[in-house]
Amino acid sequence: MKPSRSFQVGNTTTYGCQVASQRHKDLQGRDNMSSWWMDTNPECIMACPKPADKSIVFSTTKPVALLEEKVLFECTEGYESINHTRGGQAVCTLNGWSPKPQCLLIECETPFLENGSIYPRKDQYANRDVVKFSCMRGYTRVGPDSAQCYHFGWSPQPPSCKEKVSHCQQPPSISHGNLIGDLHEEYRHGEKVFYECDIRFEMAGSNTVECVDGEWVSLPSCTEEEKICGPPPNITNGHPVNVGNVKYWHGETVKYECEGAFVIVGTNPAKCLRGQWEVPSCIGDSAKCRRPKNAKFVPYAPLAKMFDNNRIVNYICGSSLHRTKCIHGNWSPEPECKEHCPLPPQLPNALNNIEMKNYKSGEKISFTCKEHFLLQGPQKILCEDGSWQTPPRCIDAEGRCGRPPPIENGDVLDNLMTEYVSGATVHYKCLRFYRMEGSPVIHCHDGTWTERPTCTEACTVTEEDMRHNNIKLKWAVGSKLYLESGRTAEFICKRGYQADPSSPPFRTTCIDGKMEYPICIQTPQA
Template identity: 25%
Template sequence: MPGFLPWPGQLLAVAVLVLQPAGSLGVQCPVPSITHGQLKSAQNFTYGSTATLECDAGYVPVGAATTVRCLGSGRWHPRVPACTLGRCPYPPAIDHTDRSPQHEFPVGTTVTYVCRSGYALLPDVSPITTCLKNFTWSSVPKLCQKMQCPSPTIPHGRETSPRKAEYSFGHQVEFQCDPGYVLRGSQRIQCWSDGTWRPPVPYCDKVCAPPPKITNGQHSGLRTEQFSYGLEIKYSCAEGLSLIGDESIYCTSDDGVNLAWSGPAPQCKVVRCPKPTVERGRMTPQRFTFPYGAAVRFSCDEGFVLHGDAESRCLADGAWHPALPTCQPVLCPQPQVANGRLKSTLDGKVWYQTNATVTFECLDGYHFLDDGSMSPEDSRTATCLPDGKWTPLPECKKEDAANVCEEVHYIQAAFECDVPMAEVKTLLEIQKLFLEIKKLKVELENLNVQVL
């Protein structure tokens, strides 16, 4: 039968060669060459004898006729059969495996098994089977084992479902942390085919205790169940009350293990500071109420200087801190003129108020320097300015040859400083005479004005 596949243990039929009676014609049939097989007969291939086809291991006859007879014409009947490569039946099914979708399995064919999802190949076991020459498959042991995930235990937490001795592919687990801890990660995880948990196993992190409550106020964590590390809580007071203390506190750690709040909770109080008043001063910004935390800055009117801190803030005790400053009149220190002195120091003043004017006189042997920009009378006085400084002070110069060049600078255009002393003194006498004439002229003009 075409396509015949012998099963394991099946024996090939061997046809018995029937010899003709003695005296028959001595005709012989040729010995045929059969690939992967040969004809077998008890005697020579003579007329009337029969022979049976035997194929090599792993091969089977082609067609149904495996026995042939030698005819008187010296030919085989039917035609000499052939051998073809044999096939194995479907390979055996192995638990928890799949294989390639082949339908024919000639001798020598190999088939590889693959473990199904959730199972893994046993170590040191080959997943390959081979079609043998006896048309059977090579031995295939147990190949796959079910994948297991490690026990998902977490410190300070537990599974909400009953614990199992083994966790295989597809198992799901949910967790819950002990009081005082918060779950970091996914609450539900599943065992995957590669033996790992997805998402990864979570952990339980320590949290702060609920933040302290305050009277007449509240904090931002009223709807929060777990107060984890780094969480900020803000406090606020009822209308009309001031928050005394830090507005925010944080869940933090001093030792890296235990968690606690960064500080005490603030308080809500009625705090009002009195209106700050600084005589001869100004306040910015201008406002009419001064609750806790309000800050103002001060400056003084012209001619006055600020003593104390320029800024003050209303604190929890209802007072201004630092204390309010004062505005004191601007004072000029007693002026000092080299080689000169004040005309009147009987009052013993050391400081002078704004607009105070003092008069100087030079010591013996010195005289005032006149630079031509002011009259001699003006050069002898100084006035205290609003910024605490004096108008330019006069200068007293010694009447000797050392100061000749300075006192006769108007002469230097015509003479060098090395002019002989006799000539310099003459020039000075002329200058002095000129000034006396100028002074006399001014007095005469004043006298005429009085007469008129």
């Protein structure tokens, strides 16, 4: 519509902006004047709107960023930035975002297996996709039977298919550790041996070592563990036996036994692990088992049905029939039809402490980055229905900061990120009635956060406190007073009472949530 060239007194009009975001004010004609009246001058401010992309999470909840404002962002699970990182930083400029916040789907190319096949077969695989490997008849698989797609590619690395494979000689010895079981002159491809560490030493890596085409892989090491355990604790309906030491080293064990008709279940003997006891439990001999959710019993049984101790039942997985037994409240073997996960990912720049075994759905693994690298993402991931959750990344810690440190009695105001670039800031606030000591803003500087604030506890003055000491507030403020740390309050004696000669001052200061009350005693009768 064509705008009017003249307006009557009392008419209003609206200004609009041509940039990404705007502020505007209505203007109104004023009586007996040939000018416009407004409460404030209208203005247009350059701003950058947040992209409407569900794969991007921003560090701010504001819908727009102002000119020259920096914003951090992270990619959701299964996506990564164009720089192959978990997220990044963008600046609002006159030309829009620089660089443009963008998260791309994590993909892996189809792996190649000569003399073998891959299932399922696709042109492109996405994050968390799992493929299984098999070799042609007459060929032996050397390597894993499956692999998963991650942000850094396939892990574990795909196998090869060989016509001939070599045997292994006796496995090597390790310092402060021993091989479990008898030694053989020769081991076939695929055979495994197990190691254990001496008392006071903890294993780094898997205790399982496999013969792969003539070589032993994933040899562990044993490092000294200084944490110790105290005397083993008693357990419900049971106790440790032959306890003679006050302290126990990592790896030492103590046997437990149950009372009366109770049966021991779990790790026995108990073991001291990194300063904590791993103890069994004692349950009644008549403990029953409940049908698990993930198993189809034959004949059909509802979830609520209980099975007696030593009862043997059948269950179906796919087209196969399996058998399990109820032993003191637990199924053995555990009825489970879910697929196993591939070997956990060999995360770049992370310490290798992966155990060479089949991982069932529900099991977790944790990650530790090498020195000078920062863990970005969850420390633990879960095996879910045949694939691992998206793992973290170990990034070069130089100039970058991890999550800001928490403070007692306070919270971070901003949306938390897993990684912050140098120069990034985070704001804190204290809980109600707590006083902040220090700056509410901390900065990421060369990989380290500046000093965080503290929240000092308030003092609470109640009627009960004052009645107990026969005092009242000099200035009436109600039945309860919250006093920040460092603030003072002044009291007086109630009518009929006088100051105790040994009383603290009647003007007292709250210090870290504590304050000393004055004391009044009854006035002697004349």
